[in-house]
Amino acid sequence: MKSQSSVFSILRIFVIVLIMFILLAPFLWILLASFRPNMELVRNQSLIPNTLTIENYVSLFGKSGYWQWIINSFIVATYTVLISLPLIVAGAYSVYRTHYWGRNALSLFLLSVYIFPTALLVVPIFRIFNSLSLVDSHLGCALLNTAFAVPFGIWLLQAFLKSLPPELEEAAAVDGIGRMRTLFQIIIPQAAPGIIAIAMFAFIVSWTEYLFAMTLLLSNDLHTLPIGLTGIVFGQYRVNWGFAAAGAVGSAIPVFLLFLIVGRWFIRGISAGAIK
């Protein structure tokens, strides 16, 4: 019995390591590639580097517009979070709590935003935003990101709200506390982990958005990180892989730090939404 169980546990560890490797290998490769010269990467894509260099990072931090792109990305992402959170909270509370005709249909319809291939929307969006003078502005870009973050955010948050005991609101109602006060002083604080998780989600949606930023942000000094990086990575005759890897690491670091700070809430928010 004992040997059988130890064989089983060795097997289990092996499977875990294998899965971890499959999941983490691409990230590891990118991290290692970012320290390799571009010419070596073109010849040899194996995981183990021959030579290590910080040349890619020197050009990323020193010679590119990295810091400007970071600031721009940060501005757009912050706008996105600030605009989408009130909409998500109001929308989720409405779907979860109030009763009106067509509520269920509406809440299902919300997710239909994601049905359309985004490439199809580029031209109409550009024309609409142009007529609203929102082209070439961070706010315009953030508004568009908001449109993509809000439906999923509502869906996620209403699942989180459903996991709160309904008695909280009933107790407030019996105590004569008005609906707005109940929302702001009871529901929102109780749902804080979920709301923070959704704020993170909206932030990342904006941080990684490429297509619409590319379309809407015309001036170089407004470019966000994904556009800025592609501009350099894809040179006229060759692709700079080493730099691309350094850029990927450089754009992941701010998000990684953000996760470290609020990751605890993120996990709790996601799992509440997933179980219920």
Next chain:
Amino acid sequence: MASVALKNLYKNFGQTTVVRNVNVEIDDGEFLVFVGPSGCGKTTTLRMVVGLEAISEGEIYIGNNLVNDLPPGDRDVAMVFQNYALYSHMTVSRNLGFALKARGVDEREIINRVQRVAKMLDLEEMLERKPRQLSGGQRQRVALGRAVVRSPKVFLMDEPLSNLDALLRLQTRKELIELTSELKSTVIYVTHDQVEAMTMGHRLAVMNKGEVVQLDTPEKVFNEPANRFVAEFIGSPPMNFLDVEVSEKSHKKTIRADSFELELPNSMSSFSDSKAIMGFRPHDIKLVSEGGLGGRVTVVETLGAEKLIYLKVGNNSLSILVPATEKISSGEHLHFEINKDHLHLFNRDDEKRILFPTES
């Protein structure tokens, strides 16, 4: 404080009627308990009084005011929930004062009232703690305090003790009785626990299938149950029931079951039907060496001071309570007599208890 009146109250969910024609008047300062099995409509009735559930038909008065259309917050009632519903992000002190603050009560007055209630409920040490740092019993007291601090006209409690462990429940029950009698408050209390109902209520409203089947003092409900359901639900262990035939034998009414005969007491001599359900409580018996009812012991449960004995009498399973000092083991043959003063007869058709002229 105020009286409460429920008049012809109905609640329908679609085609299903879950509360049917409930008529209950609760006096000012009375402790009334709605008791019944789960799904009997007691919680729904309470929720209608609070205003968390719309009324399908009928009227609810608190004091002299018709409150049918008033929102919960305007009814001046306070509710204690089964899971306490404490605001976990607020300290105990903020939990207690929140409703007062929302109503615009003066800050100084809030502090005074919170302090007074905390003292009353022994929560003074915990005012700055969050609910998750409290034990179940302490949370329960905070929930109670949140109701008390508002000095409402009526307290409504929905199984507030059911999340506590047995010992704590006993203690909290006593504290709750003391507190409500000290405050002279009108209380409507919902429970499925008949012991809780018997010990706490001035009167019980026993509910079954959406209807109040008996509304009376605990003693009356126990000694003079309205029907078989009440007789079975109230009292632990439950009453024994036997289908019996009634006949007249030398001018005496006699009941007969498959394995025994029993002469009815004179007070029941007016009984005229030929069939009935006989009921007696497990403790209303006396062990005898022979005669009476006899049966084989199937299970012996030692309860401490008493033993609960399950017997097979003919085709019927009965239970009797005997002092723990009696040496009885399963398989043994046992004889007992029923105390005829506490014998009940129920109609076989509608299962109502048959009243005899000596009773009021």
